Amino acid sequence: MIEKDIYILGIETSCDETSFSIVKNGCEEIATVISSQIDIHKDYGGVVPEIASRNHVKNITIVLEECLEKANMKMKDIDAIAITYGPGLIGSLLIGLEAAKTLSFIYNKPLIPVHHIAGHIYANNLVKELQFPLLAIVVSGGHTELVKMTSHYKFQKLGATLDDAIGECYDKVARVINLAYPGGPKLDKLAKNGEATYKLPLPLKDDDYNFSFSGLKSAVINLVHNEEQRGQEINKENLAASFQKVAIESIIIKAKKAIKSENIKHIVIAGGVAASNGLRKAITDMGIELEVDISFPPIKYCTDNAAMIAAAGYYAYKDGRIADLSLNSKSNDKLC
Numbered sequence: 001m002i003e004k005d006i007y008i009l010g011i012e013t014s015c016d017e018t019s020f021s022i023v024k025n026g027c028e029e030i031a032t033v034i035s036s037q038i039d040i041h042k043d044y045g046g047v048v049p050e051i052a053s054r055n056h057v058k059n060i061t062i063v064l065e066e067c068l069e070k071a072n073m074k075m076k077d078i079d080a081i082a083i084t085y086g087p088g089l090i091g092s093l094l095i096g097l098e099a100a101k102t103l104s105f106i107y108n109k110p111l112i113p114v115h116h117i118a119g120h121i122y123a124n125n126l127v128k129e130l131q132f133p134l135l136a137i138v139v140s141g142g143h144t145e146l147v148k149m150t151s152h153y154k155f156q157k158l159g160a161t162l163d164d165a166i167g168e169c170y171d172k173v174a175r176v177i178n179l180a181y182p183g184g185p186k187l188d189k190l191a192k193n194g195e196a197t198y199k200l201p202l203p204l205k206d207d208d209y210n211f212s213f214s215g216l217k218s219a220v221i222n223l224v225h226n227e228e229q230r231g232q233e234i235n236k237e238n239l240a241a242s243f244q245k246v247a248i249e250s251i252i253i254k255a256k257k258a259i260k261s262e263n264i265k266h267i268v269i270a271g272g273v274a275a276s277n278g279l280r281k282a283i284t285d286m287g288i289e290l291e292v293d294i295s296f297p298p299i300k301y302c303t304d305n306a307a308m309i310a311a312a313g314y315y316a317y318k319d320g321r322i323a324d325l326s327l328n329s330k331s332n333d334k335l336c
């Protein structure tokens with residue numbers, strides 16, 4: 001019997017991107033529209049929640065209409081609506097959720113709640129079907145976690161950061177050497193042309209799967225201040241390379257341990273920092289060394305977008321995870 005194709009409309013508004021996407025069968029992107037507010041928040045050195053919410057309100061219907069038009073589809077062609085219910089900025093999340101509920105109510109479509117990090121993991125399914133047991137290396141602005149999956153939509157946390165997320169650390173280090181927000185991609189670019197000449201401490205080498213980035217961040221800030229006080233100029237490329245080397249090494253050490261002891265067949269990276277050239281190279285090398293299959297989301301799916309939410313939403317839908325209109329946003333919800 002031929003199964004009917006399922007079209008999921010994904011909605012993502014957890015931070016400063018307003019995005020809608022239509023994805024077929026959890027793996028084929030039909031159309032995605034992302035309206036980013038980076039230029040608006042740049043002047044403040046980070047995302048201002050109140051401004052983000054107001055801009056989501058301004059953009060949301062325009063982005064929806066553009067997405068349907070790009071896909072050449074109407075709401076009647078959609079099977080279900082997947083919405084990021086959390087975590088994220090509460091005001092921003094609520095704008096997307098209200099839009100999702102309204103569409104669900106008016107067009108009588110099932111409402112599928114999707115955790116933002118599940119979305120980042122499923123961005124990989126848009127390139128290559130996930131294979132299990134899978135290790136997702138989650139590296140975003142708000143999260144750093146190792147998540148194991150033994151089947152679709154079953155997540156098990158192996159470990160996580162005990163303090164700062166790796167993306168947050170990239171951004172703070174970037175700020176201390178005067179790179180504009182968001183500093184992560186700029187720092188990654190600088191690191192490519194530098195050498196790791198500055199000595200920085202490798203955090204949490206011990207035996208579990210947890211991470212720590214606040215000590216590394218403080219070490220970089222202290223180093224920069226000390227050099228400034230001594231009238232020495234910082235070599236930004238070398239500092240970026242030194243920071244990146246240690247940050248990546250701490251991820252790789254724990255990932256290797258998980259791959260070996262959890263019988264992992266497939267590794268994916270998820271979240272904004274998955275766009276990092278340095279991290280992609282280190283994970284590729286690790287995959288070759290340990291003979292494990294690896295996939296990365298394309299750069300456009302690394303940072304926040306609704307295609308990943310629609311992809312995850314398909315598997316949540318198949319798993320029967322349908323919410324009613326009492327669904328609420330959660331700024332701080334755990335994936336597992």
Ligand code: KG4
Nearest residue numbers: 140141142167184188272273275276303304
């Ligand atoms: O996943 P994301 O868009 O937002 C969260 O869900 O947190 O991740 C944003 C983070 C920021 O910290 C940003 O600096 C970082 O991802 N990022 C990068 C790169 N592109 C984005 N970090 C390092 N290298 C990059 N190329």
Ligand code: ZN
Nearest residue numbers: 140272303304
């Ligand atoms: Zn994200």
